[in-house]
Amino acid sequence: MTKILYPVYLLLILSCVESCSIPGSLYVLSPQTIPAGYHLTKVEAVGCDPDTLHLTVEDPSFTVQSNGVVVALSPVSVATSGRTFSVRAQDGSGPASEMEVHLVCGTKQKTNEKGQAILKRTKRRWSPPPINILENDVGPFPKDVERIASNSEVVNDVYYTIEGPGANQYPLNIFSLDKETGVLKVHQPLDREEFPKFILTINALDKINNQPKGLPLDLTVSVDDVNDNKPEFTGPLIFAVFEQTTNLVVGKVEAMDKDDPDTDHVKIKYTLKDGFEYFAINPDTGVITTVSNKLDRETKDTHMVTIEIRDLKGAPDGLFNTATATITLVDINDNPPTFSQTSG
Structure with a gap:
């Protein structure tokens, strides 16, 4: 009896060992022309040994840093149909895991008779790249920063809300969001030395019942440094x-x-x-x-x-x-x- 059960127990133990993996696919909203040095998104690896984890990207126009951030090495044009490349993750414990990154261009969108963008319904949740704002920008304000939505386009049956530091938490009223169009606005210059980064939460709510439509979206706004401090x-x-x-x-x-x-x-x-x-x-x-x-x-x-x-x-x-x-x-x-x- 022991000889029969031993392989079964061993199989159960091995099946519980977590292997290194990354999501199978990721949808990222990107500008139509991606500048060199642009941070697209961050690859989240699960169950990987950080000492032996190796991330690679097959598209020579991009690289992936050791912390998982995908960065454009050179200017890249994204067609209206999008662009796809793969990222691989492997550590010393087992086989590699591969993920397809789908770039979705957010500048060309279908609109209705009112000029509002129309969303193609999808169950996928996209992960937007961080938004970068130059510190000490003199305005004029308010300034439109970028269109934010729960997917690559704006729907007509929802409205948007914004929460977090810089919006309804200290420091207050730096950012606002147009609830109809999802356009993020900045209302004053920013000091990177005081606030280098903001993490905002965007919600899409049904206009009829005010219920959430999909998961909240975490949006990172990074403040780019200017040389404004003497040594x-x-x-x-x-x-x-x-x-x-x-x-x-x-x-x-x-x-x-x-x-x-x-x-x-x-x-x-x-x-x-x-x-x-x-x-x-x-x-x-x-x-x-x-x-x-x-x-x-x-x-x-x-x-x-x-x-x-x-x-x-x-x-x-x-x-x-x-x-x-x-x-x-x-x-x-x-x-x-x-x-x-x-x-x-």
Whole structure:
């Protein structure tokens, strides 16, 4: 009896092991022309080992990042009939899983006699890409951002509502949604350093019974960074180093930038504006070193050196700050004793 049941138990145990998988298909609303760098959607992998998970996309116009975000590598045109490509996911535990991504162009739509877009009924729920808004946009406001709907077009028997931070939660009244057309509007400039991202919930409700039509839609609005913050010194600029030494580390200049850490807006270049005959600074790390053995404490015990920090990797149009570093020379035993007066 044991020999008969053992394979059955083993089969039941193996069948409970979750394998790495992604959805079989995904419908994504996209612009008719997708610019390079555009984030289309995020692939959600289930039961996958994050250390060995490998995501690939078969269309050379796109790539998929390690976090599952599908990004356009070059400008892509999407026909009115759509565009389809596949994404594969595989980890070290088993066979690969494949998903078809269907791009649906949201710019060409059928309309009724009132000019309103008409929705082809479907049970599929599309997943829109994040909407990107440039920070510090000066308007005029309100500004139409994008048409939002529960599928690729707008239906005529529903109305739309919006909820979440930026709408009916703090910060209030940044966004609104036209309940008839599903057009998202922004009402004021945004500061990425204060609010880098908003996650809004869009609901489609039946005009007759006010009941939900389909699942709520989570919409991410990302605020794109502009270089509006100068780099700042964050540590004391007071150092000490032994006199008459060369190639010796004096200290490290600490600096930071509040802009987007994934952009060149925070890539700082360090530069000395004076003191070149005695000191040098690494442009990437901010480490100051001595370049001369002629530093003599008995002649001059303190050196004041001007340092510039500039973002955009030091580009001429980068934002910058300057400050003065104080470098004190530490004495070494380099002078023999002398008689203060001759003996008589």
